[in-house]
Amino acid sequence: MIITKNQIYKICKIAWEAGEKVLDIYSKKIKVYKKKDLSPVTMADLKSEEIIIRGLNKIFNKPIIFSEESNNVNKKKINNFWLVDPLDGTKEFIKKNGEFTINIAYIKNKKPYLGVIYSPFLKKTYVGTLKNTYELINKKKFKKILLKKNYNKIMIVSRSHSNKNENYKFVKKNNIKKTIFLGSSLKFCYLAEGKANIYPRSGTTYEWDTAAGHAIINGVGGKIKTSNGKELKYGKKNFKNTNFIAITFNGNIKF
Template sequence: MIDSNTQDHIIALAKKAGDAIMVIYDKDFAVYDKSDSSPLTEADLAAHNIIVEGLEASSTFPILSEESASISWEERKTWDTYWLVDPLDGTKEFIKKNGEFTVNIALIHQGTPVFGVVYAPALKRTYWGSLESGAYMDDEQGTRSISAAKHKDGEAWKVVGSRSHQSPEIQALLAELGGEAELVAMGSSLKLCLVASGDAHLYPRLGPTSEWDTGAAHAVALAAGANVTVLDPNNPFDDAALALTYNQKDSVLNPYFLVSAE
């Protein structure tokens, strides 16, 4: 579906967008709202423009970005293959300056993410993956292949979650696991990548997300052998759970979902 040269180009594009974000992120700013003059909006739009220009110059596939979300369902439903982009995922992380924000670029084909790049510029960490070539991670330790790691009997469950208070639904899910559960905190789409890299077993999402928030990291998770399924809080470990899909409905909001190495 996507050759190695194209993959390299998209990775480089994500890094170029990340570099533009870092120019603004490294400034001593104190304006955190979503007004047109905020550093957050400035960084978001700078990354968006770089990515869209790069994709349009190298591909004929349409593009859906958080910054171009007004594209109608009547148009979107005709798309068989398209780029799904979040130029700056993790606005809270950007504001808090904890580094856990990302640039996300995914290729969606017939509802499934078949390739994705997740770049965390402040952490100097990149994840990418495709169904054909597997999943990879690059950081200060170098480049290496990654794969999801199933839970082993007797070890604590590593569950990705928020640093803030856990909801009753999450607490109930953890109780259903049995045994010890260790919370692994992380921001933005990096949550899905922790399961892809084997650093966590599960990521249950029982809160609102949009398709551009998850598409790229979803592709990495699938390439690493993880599953991403629709989550029913009343039956969280349903063996018949449906795969999370994209561009299959009018709304771009995701249902609740579970990322699992199981």
């Protein structure tokens, strides 16, 4: 399937609509529930998912969609499908620090073909394709993001899910000069913009957590590799990722 620029813009509009609903809930007292794995979920997660799934079904003919809060078992090992994280950074949403995003990605042949990340709080939209990454200015103009080539040795890690000891070891091994803590897929956007250039991640993540960000990293010429040096793939039965590292420079990294 080829996705046109007009369709990409429509996907962004879906993310914006979901973002409006998320911000409406964000402005009030947030009720927090627990999923089976004891991770938090809110009505913002669920309402955003409804909007996104409904929107994708309007644009595309019978799209196969896997989303964090509902259809998340890949029984047939399908290679081409949509991945949705309706509210990435739920913990940050609950803390009300603004570091949450809406992620929509299309996977083609087990690789990210398109990724859209929208930050409702910052009003920023990023689009990653096979060849380029863009920021939408004023929700109209696609501005190409050009990667800064210098390796500034700035690492970015999860605000709520990183391990202090692992971070310390990584910093020592790779002579990291500065560490930024940030929630959600905004980390991938920071990498694309050159605000950081390395993002190591251990522990449990799922494909909907990384797919849109992976497309954005690919679009600026970066890579996401697993600890064995292979590119992170999609379409796994349980959608669970292994440890990975996202980088936007050419160089050796000790994981």
